[in-house]
Amino acid sequence: MATRTQVKQATFLANLQYVLGQNIRQYGMFIALFVIMIIFSITTNGIFISSRNLSNLINQTGYIAVLAVGMTLVIVIRHIDLSVGFLAGFLGAVAAIALRFWELPTIVVVPMVLVMGALAGLLTALPVAELKIPSFVASLAGWLIYRGALQLVTAGTGTIIIEDETFNAIGNGFIPDVPFSLIPGYHTLTLLLGVVAIVAYVLSEIRTRNKKLAYNFEVLPLDMFVLKLVFISTLIGLLAWIMAGYNGLSWTMVIVLLVVAIYHFVTTQTVLGRHIYAVGGNPEAAELSGISVKRITYIVFASMGMLAALSGVLFASRLRSATTTAGTLFELDAIAAAYIGGVSAAGGVGNVIGSIIGALVYVSLTSGMNLMGIDIAYQYIVRGLVLVAAVIFDVTTRRRGRSA
Template identity: 65%
Template sequence: MFFSDLKKMLKENIRDYGMFIALFAIIIGFSILTDGVFISPRNISNLINSVGYIAVLAVGMTLIIVIRHIDLSVGYLAGFAGAIVAILLTRYNMSIFVAIPIVLVLGIVVGLFNGFLVGKVGVPAFVVSLAGMMIFRGALLQVTNQTGTIIIKNQTFNNIGNGFIPDFPFINIEGIHVVTLVIGILGICLYIISEFRNRNKKLNYNFEVPSMPIFTLKLVLVSAMIGYITWILARYNGLSWTVVIVLIVTALYNYLTNKTVLGRHIYAVGGNPEAAALSGINVKNITYFVFASMSMLSALSGILYTSRLQSATTTAGMGFELDAIAAAYVGGVSAAGGVGKVTGSIIGALVMASLSNGMNLMGVGISYQYIIRGAILILAVVFDVVTRNRNS
């Protein structure tokens, strides 16, 4: 009975659990192939921190693809936003509490303009974003024309991409970051409480739920994974500010997409724009919001990347959009729109970053890395098409 229920649950929820299984397999595989170097605290910490700016982009790209559009401008917009915040901090000596909001608002304005062209004027999103890609590439070169790389000496700003949250001053356990452990334990507790609430809510509406043994197994496995990653990070320097920002963004957008009317409208537009319009949903406003959200997250991604490098470079943002799109598709977003989860795209970003990191540790050539990552992307889209056809 247990195994039949498990098989049924995996079959019905393969989109949700497939990437977790893939990530787990990648971690085990590279841990064996690299003699444990891949799973070392230092490498895992660097891996998670390095994927932050792509993870933020993947969150926004999820909503873009869900409503059946694409945004190719996000990479160079991130690079341009990073250059602008660098100029504000170095040339005009602005506080980060002024410079960062200015750049985020700039991203929102750009997104609203893109959304207007797509939603109101009717220009295809591919054309709008391709034009934006070229415009921001040129703008980035223009603002860095005089100095080239802009070095940022503001330590507070640089800590966003390189710093770690402080530990308790009154608790000192050698080699262990206690605050990270506490946050991990709280995260596990919140996850378990949330799962029980969702289960009880479904039972109240007579919806089908997994059997209690399967439900318990899921709680144990996910909690163990959260706990293990938390333990690894706590043995190095703890949670970085980049990870904290990614977790906040993920939590906010996960709540938005799952618990709000706006979130339901976004998925309704992605599922069938014509039917959504006939049901009273303002498709144009949804388009404005999603594109504005995407560009704001692009600006945030540029801030994270610039902070991590401690400088703004002329090549910043190159290829970011492709990594974000790949993370979204690998994370389970449907190419046909209307399907996809923010959390799935975060896992997708981790999968792609883990592949690159593991292959680098093994000394795999960059040419083979691109081939393998491209093959993974094709497999993810083929999987989406096959499962969608099977369900229909």
Template identity: 45%
Template sequence: MNSLGNLLKNNMRKSSMVIALILIALLFQILTDGTLLKPLNITNLILQNSYILILAVGMVLVIITGHIDLSVGSVAAFVGAVSAILMIEMQMNPWLAVVICLVIGALIGAWQGFWVAYVGIPAFIVTLAGMLLFRGLTLVVLKGQSIAPYPESFQKINNGFIPDLFGGESIHLFSLVIGLLISLVLIALEIRTRNNQLKYRFEVSPTWLFYLKLFSVFAAVNFFTYVLSTYRGIPNILVILFVIIVIYAFVMKKTIVGRHIYAVGGNLKAASLSGIKTKRVTLGVFINMGVLAALSGLIFAARLNAATPRAGNLFELDAIAAVFIGGASAYGGVGTVIGAVVGGLVMGVMNNGMSILGISIDWQQAIKGLVLLAAVAFDIVNKRKN
């Protein structure tokens, strides 16, 4: 029990957010009479929150370095508007247009990163200016009107599903196979990590708790894919999300680039004195944010099947809230990709549950604001105790 207590204490923020997500989901499952966790609604949850989760993955890197990006919603709207001009009005090949839009997002990120990293203007000011600039350019490009519809192949980015290679009728068999394989890979990785820790005589969790964790991972992954398989299977956007999360989690945990990002956010002067090119790291983080904001804008446009002047409204606030709720520190240097995703899911489940219950958007915004305040207050109080 002492080991369990120490484990929970050492991972307080991460474990508390996962527990909070489970409790919130169970609460709304009860309040909505089982509607929340129905296959159709879970699929809608994924489709509705995919672009916010992608933004949260990029935003957590920005916040870890001690900065913030208020322009991501406007950048997403602007890139969505450009994609509509290219695909709908100019009849360009959709995939070529996607590449061009991602390059535009990278250029926008480089533009903003230059002012932050090399000129020294605070990121809050630079990205606030970017928010106004690209919102205005969105209106200029669209001339205040929506443009639709997109080619069907582009719409499938968000609205399509992977085909069932096994030809299941009432259930999507291929999704079940994918879930089984993913759960086995995750279990193998956990066992490998534990064996390495034991090899170097690190402190590990009790054996019974480790096996409980393995069982929980196996059950959760396979239950999730089973629920999806009873509707239409795994959405295309979930595959994209999974790839992004895996890549970014690996980069932040296992690579020199990830270590440099944490170092810059943890102590800028120490990082600079140790030889880290801090300006280049900051520039790279903003370029990455621009690319992911562009991808988010494309996915949102594909979901709506239209580019609208109001697209991306308040995306930046949802992404920032997801990062802080997921355990990132307001002081920089602390945060994880998985935590940001968990925070985004907390926000998504709350939004969906409150919408099902018929709670007005006014109260939804108020409740989300209180949750964000509580998350940051928890971080500050915990930091003082440490």
């Protein structure tokens, strides 16, 4: 006869298997990131997981992460934007010119460049929304135009050095610490923000669960819900602890977190977000239900252009310069990060949290292989195989979902 403990263990394992099976698309990327970090931590004798390397890794991820957020929404509505790489490079060069030659302050330059990015996104959307030209073709034209524009504005010097310390701090600086120290050698404010983030996350999840229960919606079993809270809270705490061991949170990470928070709220809690996913799921049905597909197309591409501008700012700030080659392959990195993060090539599926995890997976592969001294040729092959695996995983899970 089974004991009560054995029954509880069987129930727990059954619940775990069921939750993972039903949410494999959502949790698969987290598992992949966890496995990658363990492998590289072992193969690099702990260097990969060090505070300094993780801080550099997050800063390197920043410009790809913000692009991946925008690209996720573009792919969700069944389009693609190939222009964003050189658009980011071009607008980063515009920012450098404005700072160095026009002598404008950072507080003016950054909003100006973001507005220019949004306008560029609208221009890309114009032939797509009005003339039904495939976004691949329209954005490829933008890719060529912005590549030429970047070469034109950097033709005289090749590299434009940025000397503005405020601007350079965006990509290289860290948030200040509080005057007192809780643990010697650790960034106190980062630790406090980590605690606040954990508390906010737990309260938010509990509130969401209670709302679903009030309306008799399906929720996770209690043991799985508690396991999820513990797992995510532990990850947040470990990240805060590791970051606090170096210089604390970077301004790049703060910007990325703000972008993720804003876009996560918009896509999950607003009418606009619901309309975006409705258009991605079935554009014809969305149009018949009163949703303006043209309007959504303009909004998503304008958002993509603005995030491309932010990516250009982060990249130029990190390098402290604008170069002729800035933006090369950025669009492909963003597309890869979005697909690895769970966005569906068929549209209608994907979220900004997944795109950030996808960007981390993608950049972690590069960083880990660099630390191991693996040749760049093999790095491209590995990243390509990972991308193929992500797309196959997407197709397989969608077919399984239809047959279930």
